[in-house]
Structure formats: C-alpha cells, structure tokens
Amino acid sequence: xxxxxxxxxxxxxxxxxxxxxxxxxxxxxxxxxxxxxxxxxxxxxxxxxxxxxxxxxxxxxxxxxxxxxxxxxxxxxxxxxxxxxxxxxxxxxxxxxxxxxxxxxxxxxxxxxxxxxxxxxxxxxxxxxxxxxxxxxxxxxxxxxxxxxxxxxxxxxxxxxxxxxxxxxxxxxxxxxxxxxxxxxxxxxxxxxxxxxxxxx
Numbered sequence: 001x002x003x004x005x006x007x008x009x010x011x012x013x014x015x016x017x018x019x020x021x022x023x024x025x026x027x028x029x030x031x032x033x034x035x036x037x038x039x040x041x042x043x044x045x046x047x048x049x050x051x052x053x054x055x056x057x058x059x060x061x062x063x064x065x066x067x068x069x070x071x072x073x074x075x076x077x078x079x080x081x082x083x084x085x086x087x088x089x090x091x092x093x094x095x096x097x098x099x100x101x102x103x104x105x106x107x108x109x110x111x112x113x114x115x116x117x118x119x120x121x122x123x124x125x126x127x128x129x130x131x132x133x134x135x136x137x138x139x140x141x142x143x144x145x146x147x148x149x150x151x152x153x154x155x156x157x158x159x160x161x162x163x164x165x166x167x168x169x170x171x172x173x174x175x176x177x178x179x180x181x182x183x184x185x186x187x188x189x190x191x192x193x194x195x196x197x198x199x200x201x
Contacts, residue, residue: 049125052132052162052170059172060118060138068108074172075100076163081175086156089179091186092193100171113192115143120158130164137180142188152184 055074062071081097097103123136136158143151161174 066111072104076171076173083177086177086179089182091190117141132162134160150185152188155180
C-alpha cells in the first residue's frame, strides 16, 4: 500500500462541509447585523452622555473665566434658570430668569468681579431621545477679585434638563440650582451684586 494512502482517511475526515461549520458556529449574518446595530446604539448613547457632561464642564468653565460667549453656547434661547435657593444662601436675591442671553450676560458681569472655581462631580445622566436630565454636585469657591482674605464656599446641586437642538448640539433648557451648604462671607457676592445694581441704575 502506498504511503500516501494512509493519509487519505485523515484528509477526508478533516474536510468540513458548510453545514458542519454552521453547527459549530451558529451565528449567522442576521445575528451579526443585530449585534452591530446594538453596538451602534450603545456608541451613540455613550457619545450623547459625553457630550452632555461636556456641556456642564463648559458651563462651569464659562463662570470661572467670565466667558459670556461660552456660557451662551451651553443654553437654549428659551431656557429657564432658577437659582433662588443658592442665591439666598449667599445673601442675594435671584429671580427666575428666562432666556439664555439675559442669563449669560448677567453671570459674566458678576463673574468678572470675582475669582471663582467650580468643580462638578457625580453627574448622573438619563437619556430620553432628544431630551436628557442631569443631576450633579458642584463645589463653588468665590473670592473678591485679587483678594484672598475673604471667601464664600458653596456645595450646590444641579438639576438640569437638556435638549438636543436642530443642529445636533445638546444645550441646557431648564436649570435648577439648590444649595446643600454654604460656608464663609456672604458679602463676597452681595457686595458685587450691589455694585452692579448701582452701575445699572
């Protein structure tokens, strides 16, 4: 018997038909398509979450840099901002503010007279199509401009509703800021508020 004849059974047994492969690996094209769609949806949700948290970071940075344009870019035209509780804790009055332009202009004027740092932690994002809610903690330190002898430190809660607008960008549509605690000299903020009011009179 030729030596090559001994290899024939091994060679034949090593050949698998398509049906044999399918039984060993039952994932078909349809299953792969479903998996790809699920991954695409998950990637989109992840991107939305990152974009939304980035809105919070840019909002906080715009306060610390008194950047009116940056702040305006984080707010919808018709946004509502309610800072009453945090303002009262700082010794100031803050009415309900309607409109991103008015708010950005007012906060930029206030921030220009202060040295501040805002740190955002624990952002919890809930997505619902083109709407999202975010809850986060914010620690905000305030000093008079160029003066480290006085300060007011606040721990606040951000409760936000964001909308994805027609240009695909997420912006804040409703902003409620509640105060958890306040430490320091409330005059750091009220002095600036009174100064700005006097200039506007």
